[in-house]
Amino acid sequence: xxxxxxxxxxxxxxxxxxxxxxxxxxxxxxxxxxxxxxxxxxxxxxxxxxxxxxxxxxxxxxxxxxxxxxxxxxxxxxxxxxxxxxxxxxxxxxxxxxxxxxxxxxxxxxxxxxxx
Amino acid sequence: xxxxxxxxxxxxxxxxxxxxxxxxxxxxxxxxxxxxxxxxxxxxxxxxxxxxxxxxxxxxxxxxxxxxxxxxxxxxxxxxxxxxxxxxxxxxxxxxxxxxxxxxxxxxxxxxx
Numbered sequence: 001x002x003x004x005x006x007x008x009x010x011x012x013x014x015x016x017x018x019x020x021x022x023x024x025x026x027x028x029x030x031x032x033x034x035x036x037x038x039x040x041x042x043x044x045x046x047x048x049x050x051x052x053x054x055x056x057x058x059x060x061x062x063x064x065x066x067x068x069x070x071x072x073x074x075x076x077x078x079x080x081x082x083x084x085x086x087x088x089x090x091x092x093x094x095x096x097x098x099x100x101x102x103x104x105x106x107x108x109x110x111x112x113x114x115x116x
Numbered sequence: 117x118x119x120x121x122x123x124x125x126x127x128x129x130x131x132x133x134x135x136x137x138x139x140x141x142x143x144x145x146x147x148x149x150x151x152x153x154x155x156x157x158x159x160x161x162x163x164x165x166x167x168x169x170x171x172x173x174x175x176x177x178x179x180x181x182x183x184x185x186x187x188x189x190x191x192x193x194x195x196x197x198x199x200x201x202x203x204x205x206x207x208x209x210x211x212x213x214x215x216x217x218x219x220x221x222x223x224x225x226x227x228x229x
Contacts, residue, residue, distance in 0.1 A: 107158055
C-alpha cells in the first residue's frame with residue numbers, strides 16, 4: 001500500500017524568506033501523480049502544485065516549486081518570497097496513475113506560520 | 117470559479133444518532149469522494165462514487181456509512197449510528213475526466229457528543 005509521510009508537523013518562516021516543506025512517499029508503482037494542497041483557516045483544500053512522476057522536470061507555479069527526487073521518493077515544496085497569506089496547513093498527496101477514478105493518499109500535513 | 121459546496125459547516129449530534137452530510141459537487145464532474153480528517157491527523161479516504169455506485173471504499177467505510185446521489189446534484193454521506201470516534205472534519209471532493217482535477221469543499225465539522 002502507498003504511504004505519504006510529512007515529517008515536519010510545524011514550520012515557521014519570516015515574511016519574504018524561503019521555506020521548504022518535506023514529503024516522502026512509498027509506492028511500488030512507476031507512474032503516479034504527486035500534489036501539494038494548501039488548507040487555510042477557511043478549511044477548503046486548494047491545489048498548490050502537482051507533479052507527474054514520468055516528468056523529470058520539477059513543476060513550478062509562480063512562487064511555488066517542487067524538488068522531485070523519484071529514486072529517493074521525495075517530493076519537497078519550496079515557497080519563495082513567503083507572504084502572510086501562505087500561512088496554512090500544507091498536505092502532500094499521492095495518486096496512482098491507473099484509471100480515472102483514483103483516490104488521493106494524504107500525509108499528516110505541515111502547519112506553516114509566516115512571521116511579519 | 118465552480119465550487120463544491122458542503123452543508124452544514126458544523127454539526128453536533130448525540131452518539132447513536134444518524135447524520136447526513138450533504139455535498140453539491142461541480143455540475144459536470146463525474147467522480148465523487150468523501151474524505152475525513154480527525155483533529156490533528158491526516159486526511160483519510162473514505163469512499164469514491166462513479167456512475168451511481170461505489171467504485172472504491174476504505175476499511176473505515178463500514179456498514180455504518182452509506183453514500184448516495186439522490187437527485188443527480190447532491191451527494192450525501194450518511195452515518196447510521198454515530199460514535200464518538202466519528203467526530204472529524206468530513207470533506208467532499210469531485211473530479212471530471214482528468215486524472216488530477218480534484219476540487220474539494222470546505223468541509224463539515226462533525227462533533228459527536
